Amino acid sequence: MVEEVAHPENNFQFSVFSYIFSKQPYIVTADHRLVTSWHFLFLPSEHPNIVFVDSLEGVQATSKWGLWNEPCPPPPPHPPFVIRDCGEKGMGMFARRSIARGELIILERPIYVTQPNVSVHPDQQRTFYEASLAGLSSATQASFMSLRNARPETQSESPIFGRILTNALAVKVPHSKVRFPGLFPQLCRANHDCAPNAHYFFCAETFTGHFYAVRAIAAGEEITMGYIDPMASREQRQSLLSAKYKFRCTCMTCELPPARVLLSDARRQAIAEYFLGMKDTGSKFPKDATLPHVKDLVRWAEEEGLVEGASILIMSGLRLAQRDGNHSEMLKFTADAVNYIRAMEGNDSAGFAMVASRLGFSAQQLASIFDDGLPIDYTLFERMLAKKQV
Numbered sequence: 001m002v003e004e005v006a007h008p009e010n011n012f013q014f015s016v017f018s019y020i021f022s023k024q025p026y027i028v029t030a031d032h033r034l035v036t037s038w039h040f041l042f043l044p045s046e047h048p049n050i051v052f053v054d055s056l057e058g059v060q061a062t063s064k065w066g067l068w069n070e071p072c073p074p075p076p077p078h079p080p081f082v083i084r085d086c087g088e089k090g091m092g093m094f095a096r097r098s099i100a101r102g103e104l105i106i107l108e109r110p111i112y113v114t115q116p117n118v119s120v121h122p123d124q125q126r127t128f129y130e131a132s133l134a135g136l137s138s139a140t141q142a143s144f145m146s147l148r149n150a151r152p153e154t155q156s157e158s159p160i161f162g163r164i165l166t167n168a169l170a171v172k173v174p175h176s177k178v179r180f181p182g183l184f185p186q187l188c189r190a191n192h193d194c195a196p197n198a199h200y201f202f203c204a205e206t207f208t209g210h211f212y213a214v215r216a217i218a219a220g221e222e223i224t225m226g227y228i229d230p231m232a233s234r235e236q237r238q239s240l241l242s243a244k245y246k247f248r249c250t251c252m253t254c255e256l257p258p259a260r261v262l263l264s265d266a267r268r269q270a271i272a273e274y275f276l277g278m279k280d281t282g283s284k285f286p287k288d289a290t291l292p293h294v295k296d297l298v299r300w301a302e303e304e305g306l307v308e309g310a311s312i313l314i315m316s317g318l319r320l321a322q323r324d325g326n327h328s329e330m331l332k333f334t335a336d337a338v339n340y341i342r343a344m345e346g347n348d349s350a351g352f353a354m355v356a357s358r359l360g361f362s363a364q365q366l367a368s369i370f371d372d373g374l375p376i377d378y379t380l381f382e383r384m385l386a387k388k389q390v
């Protein structure tokens, strides 16, 4: 049975080859002639501004989350940034006023979430992507198409594909290890820096991308994020950025004098090796890890401006100290972990709750020790730890 498709909230007709798989929830095939018709589009009811592309099972699971019926949490009342043209980089995000470390810059819903590999034949790619774009309202389509396309070589396959490659940010959803590429009208305007001053993460509970300042940002300063593995050497980073995003990075770290680049590369490599060791052992610290070494790595990560790397190392240090029953080090690492997580993800984050649960506390209990602005109540913390016999 083939039925023509119109988005429930707009009058778009995808194509005569689209058909409705299900009206409740709204699931359609992009084009039933495609060999890859196992990719379906989910058009969340009353949200003509989101399209979710996945296998049928994927969109069926997604459609049951009910997140789409939740209103998007309101953004900060006066956005602390402007998006403007900045020459060779194209558009960029800039601080309208000074922004404090740990301040929320923007919170935004994606408009388009897709499978990492919608492996359709190049000839069919265009049909597929055009049908998926047509699932959006005309305003959202225009916003999508205004995003930068740094990959014009893909234009013949689809003008959409290049925009996905240029702009996608990871969307992580419950019960799936897949990092879905997601597009956001404003978040995708942030340019890259190898020591970024802001941190992006996706919150599945509210289905929004969050962007926090991880350093104090001065009025007029550019707000940046990291696109690639920051532990790579400068040469590797340059080649990754040039291959995928088609630009040469001229950030401060990349422009350091040669001797400083060597030092920066060596530090990043040492951190990468530690992470590899964690992966090898499948545990939170590598075999033979020692507290002094972790502390050196944390300091290097901080000096390199690698906030996310530093936070992972701090959590690893916390676990090492926990393994050794070293309460005073646990205290220091916990204080650092809380400090970092608050800067990267705000006060009520899942990360904060994770640190708390790691120590056997609730988020509220931990927050009571690390209340904003007050000196840390170490005695209380010691007492709580002793009670837990961590």
Ligand SMILES: C[S@@+](CC[C@H](N)C(=O)[O-])C[C@H]1O[C@@H](n2cnc3c(N)ncnc32)[C@H](O)[C@@H]1O
Binding pocket: 088, 089, 090, 091, 092, 147, 148, 150, 166, 167, 168, 188, 189, 190, 191, 192, 193, 244, 245, 246, 247, 248, 249, 250, 251
């Ligand atoms: C996600 S977009 C960022 C926003 C983009 N500048 C725009 O105009 O919409 C990624 C693209 O921006 C440009 N870009 C991002 N960071 C850059 C940087 N540090 N230097 C030069 N170009 C950059 C590259 O063309 C890259 O492919």
